[in-house]
Amino acid sequence: MHDLVLRISEPDKCYVFARNAERQGHPELARQAYRRAVDLRAEGHDTASDIEFAAVRAIYAYEEALSYSKGKRTRATGTWQMANRYGPVEAVQKRLGSRTSDDLQAVLQELGMEDYSFTAVRQAYPEVFEQAAA
Incomplete structure (x- = not known):
C-alpha cells in the first residue's frame, strides 16, 4: 500500500482521498484508499477473535x-x-x-x-x- 494511503487515520479522509485520486487519474490509489477505509472501520469495531x-x-x-x-x-x-x-x-x-x-x-x-x-x-x-x- 502506498505511503500516502497508509498515513490516513480516519475512514472519512480515505473517501476524500479516493475521490481526489480518481479525479486526478490515479485509480489504483483510490482502490487502496477504499481498502484502507474498510480496514480502519473494522479495526474500530470491538471483536473478540x-x-x-x-x-x-x-x-x-x-x-x-x-x-x-x-x-x-x-x-x-x-x-x-x-x-x-x-x-x-x-x-x-x-x-x-x-x-x-x-x-x-x-x-x-x-x-x-x-x-x-x-x-x-x-x-x-x-x-x-x-x-x-x-
Missing part, C-alpha cells in the same frame, strides 16, 4: 461495494441487524446463503477487496462454517 474481525471486515467491505455500485454511501442495515442479533460470524453465514452477496463479488474484485468477501471468510475458516451448517 480473528474470525469475528474477518467477518466484520467482510461486512464493511460489503457496504463499500454497495456504496461503490450505487454511487452513494449505503449501509448494510439488514446485515448489521443480523450481526447485532446473532453475531458477525452468523451474519456472514446467513449472507452466504443469500444471492445478494454474489452480485457484488465483481464490484469487490474491482475495488481490490475480493479477499474481504464473505466467501473468502468462509474459505479462511472452513471448520467454523462447517460446524454452523451442521
Whole structure:
C-alpha cells in the first residue's frame, strides 16, 4: 500500500482521498484508499477473535461495494441487524446463503477487496462454517 494511503487515520479522509485520486487519474490509489477505509472501520469495531474481525471486515467491505455500485454511501442495515442479533460470524453465514452477496463479488474484485468477501471468510475458516451448517 502506498505511503500516502497508509498515513490516513480516519475512514472519512480515505473517501476524500479516493475521490481526489480518481479525479486526478490515479485509480489504483483510490482502490487502496477504499481498502484502507474498510480496514480502519473494522479495526474500530470491538471483536473478540480473528474470525469475528474477518467477518466484520467482510461486512464493511460489503457496504463499500454497495456504496461503490450505487454511487452513494449505503449501509448494510439488514446485515448489521443480523450481526447485532446473532453475531458477525452468523451474519456472514446467513449472507452466504443469500444471492445478494454474489452480485457484488465483481464490484469487490474491482475495488481490490475480493479477499474481504464473505466467501473468502468462509474459505479462511472452513471448520467454523462447517460446524454452523451442521
